[in-house]
Amino acid sequence: MGSQRQLKILLLFDLSVPIPREEYDQYLKTDDWRNEAHVMKVLRGLGHEVELLGIHDDIEVLFSTVRENRPDLVFNLSEAFNKDRKFEPHIASVLELLQLPYTGAGPEALRICKDKGLTKKILSYHRVQVPKFVVARKSHPLRSLRGFTFPAFIKPLCLEASEGIAQLSFADNEKDTLERVRFINERLEVDAIVEEYIDGRELYVGVMGNERLTAFPPRELFFRQVPEGEPKFATFKAKWNDEYRKKWGINSGSAGPLDSALSEKITETSKKIYRLLQLKGYGRIDLRLRPNGDVVFIEANPNPSIATDDDFPKSAEKAGVPYPELLTKMINLAGV
Ligand SMILES: Nc1ncnc2c1ncn2[C@@H]1O[C@H](COP(=O)(O)OP(=O)(O)O)[C@@H](O)[C@H]1O
Ligand SMILES: [Mg+2]
Known part of the structure; x- marks a missing residue:
């Protein structure tokens, strides 16, 4: 076809x-x-x-x-x-x-997925597991976080590509969390979101389709040189600085072992998220896998990067879809 x-x-x-x-x-x-x-x-x-x-x-x-x-x-x-x-x-x-x-995606998904609070509101309504979160508007600074379970992870509400994400994005108390929120509100001049920090493996699932969806085998972000027990997450430096990545052994590859029930759960959850957020064409769903097997949503990326060595094409390749065929599928999904 x-x-x-x-x-x-x-x-x-x-x-x-x-x-x-x-x-x-x-x-x-x-x-x-x-x-x-x-x-x-x-x-x-x-x-x-x-x-x-x-x-x-x-x-x-x-x-x-x-x-x-x-x-x-x-x-x-x-x-x-x-x-x-x-x-x-x-x-x-x-x-x-x-x-x-x-x-790729239409205006609906591009708009919804840009807001890391809105996506979680939609998904939690439909019983997808998401981190607990509080939105901190620039115009309405957050004064306290009573009842919040630490550690927290603080990031810009609507930015991408790890912009505004550094070691200080992880905070295990209210004071440091509020300080990072202030930094994002005042220095970066954008709204912030405080999320519950999800400890666990980081997985990226490529999904393709409009009505009938295909999920490719998960990729995983590895942190091979980060000491055991230290929090592991993708900062701006980890994303863009090759030397830093090498030093901490941070790189993505085909996901490590996942038992078949878990694999199935990851695939089904990713497709469900893709549908609920109205993605089209192709997208990448970022998840964290808690040690107890909980699959927790982190972020949805409509129109993710598709240079040949990026995670989306790599996961397609693993599923037996070479790059030229992948682009042809994208074209066909656009309805021409
Ligand atoms: N709630 C969270 N718990 C743990 N790690 C997180 C959480 N949110 C984000 N991260 C880490 O920060 C990285 C960037 O966050 P993400 O929401 O994907 O922002 P971006 O749009 O900048 O990629 C993630 O890949 C992950 O490593
Ligand atoms: Mg991301």
């Missing part, structure tokens, strides 16, 4: 500064553009006609490009507008209004 024909594809992504199209080639060689470079190369290899368009803060460029040469499909790798991730859902909304098929 689905389309094997040659398509006119507009590969859409965001630019943190304006860059003229003539200069794309040199940027495609950089690490920052890995996603775009890998997707472009493989789509062209599949015989599609691929045009690249980066948007900084001018949406008119999208309109004119579509007017001049209407694509059959937009491969949507955009995550921001004018450097601000809060606009991510609006780009998908514009694609809806232009009546263009596009890959």
